[in-house]
Amino acid sequence: xxxxxxxxxxxxxxxxxxxxxxxxxxxxxxxxxxxxxxxxxxxxxxxxxxxxxxxxxxxxxxxxxxxxxxxxxxxxxxxxxxxxxxxxxxxxxxxxxxxxxxxxxxxxxxxxxxxxxxxxxxxxxxxxxxxxxxxxxxxxxxxxxxxxxxxxxxxxxxxxxxxxxxxxxxxxxxxxxx
Numbered sequence: 001x002x003x004x005x006x007x008x009x010x011x012x013x014x015x016x017x018x019x020x021x022x023x024x025x026x027x028x029x030x031x032x033x034x035x036x037x038x039x040x041x042x043x044x045x046x047x048x049x050x051x052x053x054x055x056x057x058x059x060x061x062x063x064x065x066x067x068x069x070x071x072x073x074x075x076x077x078x079x080x081x082x083x084x085x086x087x088x089x090x091x092x093x094x095x096x097x098x099x100x101x102x103x104x105x106x107x108x109x110x111x112x113x114x115x116x117x118x119x120x121x122x123x124x125x126x127x128x129x130x131x132x133x134x135x136x137x138x139x140x141x142x143x144x145x146x147x148x149x150x151x152x153x154x155x156x157x158x159x160x161x162x163x164x165x166x167x168x169x170x171x172x173x174x175x176x177x178x
Contacts, residue, residue, distance in 0.1 A: 003067060011058050018058075019163055022051050025068065026162070029075045036079060044147055046082045048166050050075040055170065125175035133168035140165055 003024075009017035029050055034043035053074050061070055126137055139145045139153060151161045 004063065007058070007061065007063070007067060010055070011061075018055055021054075022163065022166070023159065025071050026051070026159075028068065029071060032072055032075055033079050037083070041146060042082070042086070044162070046075070046079050048162065048169065049082065050078045051166050052169050052173070053078060055166075056173075121176065122172075125172055128175055129168065129171055132164070133171055136161070136164050136168045137172065140168075 006017050006020055006024075010021050026047065030043055030047045033046045033050070034040065037043050037046065050071070054071055057074070061067065126134055129137070135154070136150065139150045140147075145153070147158055147161050147165070150156070150165075151158050154161070156164070
């Protein structure tokens with residue numbers, strides 16, 4: 001199937017086409033991110049977050065531009081956002097310009113209160129997801145298991161786990177918006 005028709009089908013919401021796009025560009029996005037963050041789990045998280053954004057913004061894609069370039073630019077921006085939010089990733093955003101390291105600032109008591117309220121909202125949203133997605137989120141984000149461990153626990157292939165985590169995050173994001 002040609003890339004253009006795959007993109008058209010994915011824009012229409014056809015799950016098979018969306019999954020095929022993810023499979024086509026997964027390794028390239030992962031490699032790009034991994035070269036910057038040098039951490040397998042963080043690179044996988046950023047890659048999943050990237051494809052969540054790619055699929056949600058697919059209708060905005062302009063075919064005058066190269067699709068791979070568009071996806072990589074989303075990966076780059078997602079990686080920068082992820083680095084800013086992650087205190088354990090103490091790396092520079094842009095090596096060429098030698099920008100200073102990103103360090104998480106101290107949180108105020110108000111920040112912790114807001115965070116707790118947000119956590120309650122997230123837990124309610126998770127509980128409203130289908131069971132297979134609740135379990136994926138529980139294993140990945142609450143138990144902090146690797147994709148490989150999740151695949152073993154649920155007797156799934158690694159690509160299937162990655163797609164399921166991506167879908168669970170999409171469903172959770174939609175639930176939190178409503």
